Amino acid sequence: MEAEKLGPTSLVLLDLAEYASERGDAVRGLALAQRAGLTAGHPLFRLLKQFQPQPRPELGRNKPCWCGSGRKCKVCHLNSEQLPLDVRAAWLYQKAGMHLDQDLLIELATERSRHSGTWMQALNDPLINDVALFQGGAFAAFLVTRGALLPADERLLGEQWTLIERSVFEIQRVRAGIGLTVRDLRTGDTHDVRERAASRQLTAGSLVCARIVPAGDTMQIFGGLEPIGLRERDELIKLLDNDPDPVELVAFLTARFAPPKLVNTEGDPLAMCSATLSVTDTLSEALDGAYERAEDGAPEWLDLDGDDHVRARIRLDGQLHIETNSENRLDRILDELRTLDPILTIVDESREPVPDTRAATEALGRMAPAGPALSDADATSVMEQFILDYEQKWLDDSIPALAGLTPRQAANDPTRRDDLIRLLESFPDDGNPTRMSPTRIRAALGL
DSSP states (O other): GGGGGSSSHHHHHHHHHHHHHHTTTTHHHHHHHHTTTTTTTTTHHHHEEEOOOOOOOTSOTTTTTTTSSSSBBBTTTOOOOOOOHHHHHHHHOOOOHTTOOHHHHHHHHHTTTTTTTTTTHTTHHHHHHHHHHHSHHHHHEEEEEEEESSSSHHHHHHHHTTOOOEEEEEEEEEEEETEEEEEEEEOOHHHHHHHETTGGTOTTTOOEEEEEEETTTEEESSSSEEEEEHOOOOOOHHHHHHOOOOOHHHHHHGGGSSOOBBBBOOOOOOOEEEEEEOOOTTHHHHHHSEEEOOOOOOEEEEEETTTTTEEEEESSSSSEEESSSSSSHHHHHHHHHHHHHTTOOOEEEEEEEOSSHHHHHHHHHHHHOOSOOOOOHHHHHHHHOOOOOHHHHHHHHHGGGGTTTOOHHHOTTTTTTTHHHHHHHHHHSSSTTTSSEEEEEEEHHTT
């Protein structure tokens, strides 16, 4: 750190420059920072430079001051201009940010980088700093220890901020390059927010998690905006209602970057699982009673669900071989086989998680009817059929994002139809045979 290279006198000047910043005097703070030997890259130097008031050459020394006091400019605000509160709000936020708990920052950045970017990128993520400030208590502590130094209007503003919670908002109207109209889904309140950058990217109907605070005569967003899918909305609101731990909140908001989970028709994570067992010679008859024998009469049996989907394949050739596509299925088959032959012994076992869609087609292909090895085209066909079957099952599944209703029920419920439409809009576009098709689903639901 640059401060570690400064001598004792310079460190005192650095403290004074920070005091000047907190008192709202950027001009004096810059002068002290320069005397301390800070370079333009130092965070405090950059902060003071950013909020240094600009001179007003149109106002002469002997003209009435711009602030309306009635005094001449030279005895009122000359060389001590004060920026409006809506501008200084960002200064207040950054002043507090210079007093963050580094240990908590590191812990939050580690959690954020689990699925999103590098650790250093996570350390500079607006979400991390905001959660550390508010959920972590750093902002409230800053007001206690440094609040007396702040200009009165900034201190009052900071006290208002401590009463405002992070929430989930629905974007109602966008004014590109200007701002947003949003509705707080926790309170029902509507806000007109000044937000130039995000208003060029967001669209009406989208959901975000943010902290919206007063700033002078405006409402502003500090700490960034986190896009939220409809399926996460209710769970996130419940989490925020329960005053989450900082790490717990960051983990939830970071989960959207995690790779998608590949699951079978029972919702189990896909895994290529196999086991070889030594068994008695009398097991064949017991297998005939418990499973479906392969059509060609070979010593092979299929474990089928109610829709005749293959859940596991079992082959007997002196030893018993099991193949299935989830660990839960393998464990269930092993438990069932132990009831048929209590002395069976596992000779070999393999459980390999499925990392991507190509491996998924292989895992699903193992569950296809017996025959030659699957070609790439056949494997794709198997995956497409799996997706089609899964879509039909999904239409009648209870969906948390729809308050537990099935998609069919939500399509017929005027109070949930919009939620269903938003959920389908959050799906990736058609064109990938390994993903659910929102177009097919809309057609099936008559939307």
